[in-house]
């Protein structure tokens with residue numbers, strides 16, 4: 001039995017035949033008769049075949065470029081055809097992470113939009129023309145035919161087709177392989193980005209997590225809103241918190257949620273503001289531009305750097321390889337990117353180069369950052385990632401050891417309220433144990449021991465500090481007492497004392513105070 005699409009196509013061909021015959025023979029009829037016959041035939045034709053067809057060919061133009069409309073339709077129809085069509089084709093498309101299904105030739109599917117029914121038919125023409133071309137061509141000309149009632153012409157050509165193209169592009173975008181770009185100097189290079197972190201695996205207070213997800217989704221759907229208020233479609237996030245609390249993991253989860261590419265911008269490898277501008281202009285839309293450890297990347301935090309040098313801080317991992325190399329090669333190559341340069345680019349015209357962008361800064365010490373850098377409007381959302389709370393632990397326990405409740409959970413909750421431990425440390429403990437034995441009790445008991453040890457260490461440290469504080473206080477009190485005595489003696493001796501005595505007295509006083 002012929003399908004709806006075939007039937008329409010066949011009727012269409014018959015009608016086309018009749019029209020052809022009419023065109024041949026009309027010359028033999030007198031003019032008046034011809035005109036009225038023409039009117040009648042058109043009426044009959046429209047009554048018998050009230051459908052309109054639009055054909056979309058795969059290749060178009062001289063160089064046989066692939067028609068973008070065809071690709072979008074193919075992608076759009078994939079989900080419908082996988083449910084309706086009896087014969088499907090499967091492809092692995094370049095830069096796509098999933099198998100692409102499409103309906104096979106001469107298959108047809110029906111679609112409905114705003115209560116209007118349309119039909120799509122996949123067809124192909126075999127070309128007999130013998131052409132010699134530099135570009136590889138195929139003898140087959142594939143196409144999709146869209147059939148709809150002529151009453152729906154406006155609706156189909158307008159809203160329906162734009163819906164098809166938009167959806168097709170959105171599906172292609174969702175299925176694309178995401179990329180992680182890194183800069184060496186002023187050039188971006190990329191690798192396929194396949195970070196497994198998602199919001200589901202991120203240990204965080206669920207309310208806070210939901211708030212971030214909602215914020216991101218709202219942003220990604222807010223094109224019209226940003227256009228209406230006349231602002232560039234961008235949003236800044238500042239992630240701050242101690243090491244190992246999930247800042248980088250959150251960025252990966254954001255990229256996973258929105259299906260964005262990531263541009264990991266290493267500022268210390270950027271020579272100057274001109275290079276920075278070039279790099280930022282080259283970023284594409286639907287991307288996250290990340291500057292990790294912003295306090296270490298720019299000379300915004302002289303204090304911290306000084307402190308690090310004094311303390312011989314072992315936080316060296318924080319320093320990028322590029323920075324170390326630059327250090328080794330001497331001061332000549334030091335980055336000349338300035339705070340004002342960076343701010344200009346965040347606010348400047350580049351950020352309005354079409355499409356949405358997120359800018360994410362991370363830092364371990366938010367208090368050291370220049371307020372100008374993180375004011376609202378630049379960094380719209382400030383997110384603190386802190387030490388592991390019980391809610392975060394539950395997510396980690398579910399991910400790492402697949403446990404949702406356990407008799408040790410209460411104990412762990414109480415310990416987590418008292419101990420500052422990063423989710424990275426908790427995860428590490430759960431992971432190490434999991435390779436030793438396949439026993440949840442052992443993993444959790446191990447974690448309890450770690451937490452108890454940390455608690456004891458914190459108690460000892462706090463005790464030591466308290467003791468130190470008390471000793472210092474006692475010394476101060478003692479010093480003050482002696483100082484008062486000295487003052488009393490000085491007053492008593494009055495003006496009768498000679499100069500040298502007064503000098504000695506004041507020296508002794510200063511010594512005691514210090």
Ligand SMILES: Nc1ncnc2c1ncn2[C@@H]1O[C@H](COP(=O)(O)OP(=O)(O)OP(=O)(O)O)[C@@H](O)[C@H]1O
Nearest residue numbers: 201202203242243244245246247248249423424427
């Ligand atoms: N909140 C979290 N949820 C799930 N896993 C986490 C979380 N925080 C840390 N981790 C785990 O710890 C590892 C280190 O975390 P991450 O690199 O995200 O920390 P960070 O805050 O970026 O640290 P740093 O300040 O040192 O860059 C991750 O690979 C992840 O497995």
Ligand SMILES: [Mg+2]
Nearest residue numbers: 247248292362
């Ligand atoms: Mg990090």
